[in-house]
Every structure is written in C-alpha cells, then in structure tokens.
Amino acid sequence: xxxxxxxxxxxxxxxxxxxxxxxxxxxxxxxxxxxxxxxxxxxxxxxxxxxxxxxxxxxxxxxxxxxxxxxxxxxxxxxxxxxxxxxxxxxxxxxxxxxxxxxxxxxxxxxxxxxxxxxxxxxxxxxxxxxxxxxxxxxxxxx
Amino acid sequence: xxxxxxxxxxxxxxxxxxxxxxxxxxxxxxxxxxxxxxxxxxxxxxxxxxxxxxxxxxxxxxxxxxxxxxxxxxxxxxxxxxxxxxxxxxxxxxxxxxxxxxxxxxxxxxxxxxxxxxxxxxxxxxxxxxxxxxxxxxxxxxx
DNA sequence: TTCGTTATTGCAGTTTTTTGCAATAAGGTA
DNA sequence: TACCTTATTGCAAAAAACTGCAATAACGAA
Numbered sequence: 436x437x438x439x440x441x442x443x444x445x446x447x448x449x450x451x452x453x454x455x456x457x458x459x460x461x462x463x464x465x466x467x468x469x470x471x472x473x474x475x476x477x478x479x480x481x482x483x484x485x486x487x488x489x490x491x492x493x494x495x496x497x498x499x500x501x502x503x504x505x506x507x508x509x510x511x512x513x514x515x516x517x518x519x520x521x522x523x524x525x526x527x528x529x530x531x532x533x534x535x536x537x538x539x540x541x542x543x544x545x546x547x548x549x550x551x552x553x554x555x556x557x558x559x560x561x562x563x564x565x566x567x568x569x570x571x572x573x574x575x576x577x578x
Numbered sequence: 579x580x581x582x583x584x585x586x587x588x589x590x591x592x593x594x595x596x597x598x599x600x601x602x603x604x605x606x607x608x609x610x611x612x613x614x615x616x617x618x619x620x621x622x623x624x625x626x627x628x629x630x631x632x633x634x635x636x637x638x639x640x641x642x643x644x645x646x647x648x649x650x651x652x653x654x655x656x657x658x659x660x661x662x663x664x665x666x667x668x669x670x671x672x673x674x675x676x677x678x679x680x681x682x683x684x685x686x687x688x689x690x691x692x693x694x695x696x697x698x699x700x701x702x703x704x705x706x707x708x709x710x711x712x713x714x715x716x717x718x719x720x721x
Numbered sequence: 722t723t724c725g726t727t728a729t730t731g732c733a734g735t736t737t738t739t740t741g742c743a744a745t746a747a748g749g750t751a
Numbered sequence: 752t753a754c755c756t757t758a759t760t761g762c763a764a765a766a767a768a769c770t771g772c773a774a775t776a777a778c779g780a781a
Contacts, residue, residue, distance in 0.1 A: 453747045453758060489761050510653065528700050547690055556714030557671050571699030596728060596777045632731050
C-alpha cells in the first residue's frame, strides 16, 4: 500500500465529500496495481475483495478521484490508465514499438515550463504527461 | 479545404488501401471543421452531405486515418478530437480554466527531445502534444 | 472496357460507458 | 448514542463505441 489512507480520508472530507468503503477499495486497487492500472484491472481487484461493488460506481469513483487530483489518468497506447497522484509529478516515456514505459522526472520539463510562462504567460500544470517515441532498445542506442 | 485530396489519395493507395467516397467525406469534414473536430461534429458534417454513411464507418475510418498518420488525435479537456496532420507537427496549450486552445510550434520541444535522446536514447515522436495549464488571461500576465 | 481480387461498407448485434432515480449510509449535531 | 441531512450507491435502462460477417465496390490487370 503506497498511499496513506488517513491523508486521503482527510482530503476527501475537507471538501465535503465522504469516504466510503467503495472509495477505499478502489484507491487500494490502484495502489496495489503496479503503476498504470486499467479500469478492467481495478474492477477485478475490487471485486476480488468485495464482489458487490457495481461497475457504475467504479466509473464514477475514478472520475471523482481524478477531479480531486487524488489519482491521475493518462492514455498509454490506446488504453486509459490510472495511477495514484504523487506529491511531485512525474511523466512517462512510452515506446511505440515495444510498449515499454519509463518514468521521467518532472524536472525534465521545467525548462519548457519556464519558457511557456515567459513567452506565453502560460502556467503549465503537467500532472502526468505521456511522451511517445522509440526507446533505446527498439531504435538502437546511436539513433 | 486545407488538404490536397490527390495527395491523400496517393498516400492511401501507396499502402495498398483504397480511397472511397466515405473516406473523402470524412477527410473533408475534418478539414472544414475549425481545428479539433469531435466525432460528433464529423458525423454531423458527413451526414449533411451524404446521410447514408454509417457511424461504424466513421469510427473505423478515423482509426484508419490515424494509423496512416493522415489525421492526428488528441484529448482536449475530456473530448477526443481529430485534426488533419500537418507537414510540420504542432502542439497545443489548453487552458484548464477557460478552455482556450493555443497552438505551439514543434520547435518549443526540440530541446526536450534532444535531451531525451541524449540521456535516455529515446527518440520522441511528438505528433500532437496537449499541454494543459492556465492561460495568460485566466492566470494574470505576471504569474 | 471488362473482370477478378479483396479492401471496405452497412447492418445488426455485442460490449462498454454513462445516466436517472430510489434506497442506503456517512458523518456532523444534539 | 440516536437522529438528520444529503452524498453516494446499486439497479436498470440508455447511449456510445466496437465487432463479425455477408454484400458491395475500388482499382489493378487483362
């Protein structure tokens, strides 16, 4: 379990929402998944623990958690995936060829953000960017 | 009409595929839309000209055109949108607050690409990146 | 121009995602 | 602890997205 439940409980309640067993289970399911969990995977994990949870609830809960920035979502090679939001954001390099996913520190984008702020007065909110391309293995290291 | 139909015809046929009236109409519909056309909008435009075109065909054609890199697709504030692929790629700044969309030249990302290539041996293929944040108008120019 | 191959379409499902609403239960208050 | 308000859930039905397959038609070859 990589999330601190009390923390989430507080953040949910602070905004006048409620922490339900369903929401806890869904948060757990995302945490237990090894980064980038699909809807299908979340359902499977949740229903393994409590088979009575409705799919509609899972859909609504994921949207809810996204809105509260407790989970982030991204589309990786056609699949919508979910991940627990971390304190410092990070991003992903996705290989178009083999599908490998590598993490990328947010600091890589600080230069770009600074430039956009200066030249466009645009404040980026890059919570979870997905950059596609060809990885070292697939493209040859000397590309 | 911003696309050159002959060009597209050639590019489709070169790969052993066929240029059908349906595909032409769908390409036209995307061109005529003012950048970032939704599925719904495409259907409306296509069926205004030829009401007999099936929605399933539109779904399949959009996927087909994306695979051939004749159109690009992106998710802008929750909506999947389509756009004719341009010779030199460009990207978009989307304001989370007011929804405004601004174009961003590909050159803005060349530094990042260079770094990723050097440090990760990762060759980016940034055909249509969407960067969310807060625009000058909504965030104040001095942010 | 005609013919044949086979990519593409339309149709009619099937699956996935979303929605409305009554019943339930979280969590503040007394 | 018991009660009350109303956010949340489950259900069932609707809408949206996707598929399999037989019929059609694009387009290269003769």
